Amino acid sequence: MNDTLSNDLKKSLKGNLVLPSDPAYDESRKVYNGMIDKHPAVIAYCKSADDVIACVNFASRNNMLLAIRGGGHNAGGLGIADDALVIDLSLMKEIKLNTGSKTVKVGGGCLLKEVDAATHEAGMAVPSGIFGTTGVGGITLGGGLGNLTRSLGLAIDNLLEAGVVLANGKLVTASSSENPDLFWALRGGGGNFGVVVSFTFKLNPLHTVYAGPMLWELDDAEEMWAWHHEFINNAPNELGGYFALLTVPPVAPFPEHLHLKQMCGVVWCYTGDMDKAEEVFKPIRAKKTPALDFAGPLPLPALNTLFDGLYPPGLLWYWKADYVKEISRDVIKLHIAHFRQAPTPFCTMHMYNVNGAASEVAKDATAWNYRDANYGMVIVGVSDNAADKEKITNWARNYWSDVHPHSMGGAYVNFMMEEGQDRVKASYGDNYSRLAQAKAKYDPDNLFRVNQNIIPVG
Numbered sequence: 001m002n003d004t005l006s007n008d009l010k011k012s013l014k015g016n017l018v019l020p021s022d023p024a025y026d027e028s029r030k031v032y033n034g035m036i037d038k039h040p041a042v043i044a045y046c047k048s049a050d051d052v053i054a055c056v057n058f059a060s061r062n063n064m065l066l067a068i069r070g071g072g073h074n075a076g077g078l079g080i081a082d083d084a085l086v087i088d089l090s091l092m093k094e095i096k097l098n099t100g101s102k103t104v105k106v107g108g109g110c111l112l113k114e115v116d117a118a119t120h121e122a123g124m125a126v127p128s129g130i131f132g133t134t135g136v137g138g139i140t141l142g143g144g145l146g147n148l149t150r151s152l153g154l155a156i157d158n159l160l161e162a163g164v165v166l167a168n169g170k171l172v173t174a175s176s177s178e179n180p181d182l183f184w185a186l187r188g189g190g191g192n193f194g195v196v197v198s199f200t201f202k203l204n205p206l207h208t209v210y211a212g213p214m215l216w217e218l219d220d221a222e223e224m225w226a227w228h229h230e231f232i233n234n235a236p237n238e239l240g241g242y243f244a245l246l247t248v249p250p251v252a253p254f255p256e257h258l259h260l261k262q263m264c265g266v267v268w269c270y271t272g273d274m275d276k277a278e279e280v281f282k283p284i285r286a287k288k289t290p291a292l293d294f295a296g297p298l299p300l301p302a303l304n305t306l307f308d309g310l311y312p313p314g315l316l317w318y319w320k321a322d323y324v325k326e327i328s329r330d331v332i333k334l335h336i337a338h339f340r341q342a343p344t345p346f347c348t349m350h351m352y353n354v355n356g357a358a359s360e361v362a363k364d365a366t367a368w369n370y371r372d373a374n375y376g377m378v379i380v381g382v383s384d385n386a387a388d389k390e391k392i393t394n395w396a397r398n399y400w401s402d403v404h405p406h407s408m409g410g411a412y413v414n415f416m417m418e419e420g421q422d423r424v425k426a427s428y429g430d431n432y433s434r435l436a437q438a439k440a441k442y443d444p445d446n447l448f449r450v451n452q453n454i455i456p457v458g
Helices: 003-011 047-059 111-121 136-142 180-186 218-232 274-287 300-304 329-339 355-362 386-406 420-442
Strands: 017-019 042-045 067-069 086-090 095-098 103-107 160-165 171-175 195-202 210-215 239-247 260-269 296-299 316-324 346-355 375-383
Touching: 003 017, 003 047, 017 274, 047 067, 047 086, 047 160, 047 195, 095 111, 095 239, 103 111, 111 136, 111 300, 136 195, 160 180, 171 180, 180 420, 210 218, 210 274, 210 300, 218 260, 218 274, 218 329, 239 300, 239 329, 260 274, 296 300, 316 386, 375 386
Parallel strands: 042 086, 067 086
Antiparallel strands: 017 042, 095 103, 103 195, 160 171, 160 195, 210 260, 210 296, 239 260, 239 346, 316 375, 346 375
8 A cells, every 4th residue: 555545544544554564563463363364455443433434435445455353353364354454443342231221232343251241240141152352243243153052042143233334335224123134134144244333232131150161081972972962952042062072271270180181071051040050960960970070150251251361362273164953973983083183282173052042043034044053063273383284274174074074064154264155155055145135235346355255146
């Protein structure tokens, strides 16, 4: 970007610009996934919707590639791009809690831990994610799968309204009564339709959960996973718990004798009556005594930040994902065999619950299509060493290739790298054509294309 253009943009913003010549540039271009190494033309730290409008208009007028970064947590690093104007929303963190209407309005730059902290004080919660460092914007627009999905649904099932800057530079409201087609598309359609500068969620009464991990020997994984599949899919909505294959981190509070041991586990989350929690967990503990049992009463924000320290920003990540309906003993054996070959202790596999409250929403009620899935599966190759990039990538790809034929075809878009149009279409299924029509209406020139892109059609 030449000096004249950058000066023109700078004059139109209350926020600040970071250019390649600035000392802060290399730090500013970092995102959560250390595998991503992009060099944007300029990063604009926006302070308001007016700043966002100015950036959108500037990119459109100058035919610039545009990327939108909220928390920067996206798997594929799609909040940044080479030679792009990056709209960074991290300064837009306003949180307005309305206990009377049981709603919360949050800025597009908020992180989940910030929203959790604010709503927790009122004894309320918005369901979304499992990491406090995740940005509200990206995870919500992709669906919002997490610890509370079985009990309270996806984040999009609790979204009431969004403030959106469109490709034409206009700020509009999307809700069930205003621009309802846009509201439908935003709920799962990713960042394809505009820059969402604010989200208004309904609040759910929830303060303390009975939650945390239980771990068993990896040799018991086949038995415990088959049991968990049957158990969790017949459990009341108040009980959630995602199955995982993992290596125990060599840090407190994990006991030393388990450090760096490959194990299987479930991270539980019960939102029902705390007086009944011990009774609810009796059959779980009776199935097989866990080698580690950290399940107990927790403030919800503590659960949602439990693993933040184990996966700090800057690690290298390679993700592969699918939606899964059923899982047989033979497929479980495939999973275990691949996991035993994990190249680093950070590598893991999670099976997030999709059913329960999320499955009670019609498949065409939002853009998020896989309401009949039982799980959002993700395989992640992770390392703290750049020399391991090829190892973790090949491991995740080979693992996924073996289990993918037993999936439902598509994947949760927030768990995907850049994998091409066929994967995007598979991940939206029957809803893709309607999304493409909405894209043609709201972003006909595909200005917003640094995402799991939906191609506009007339």
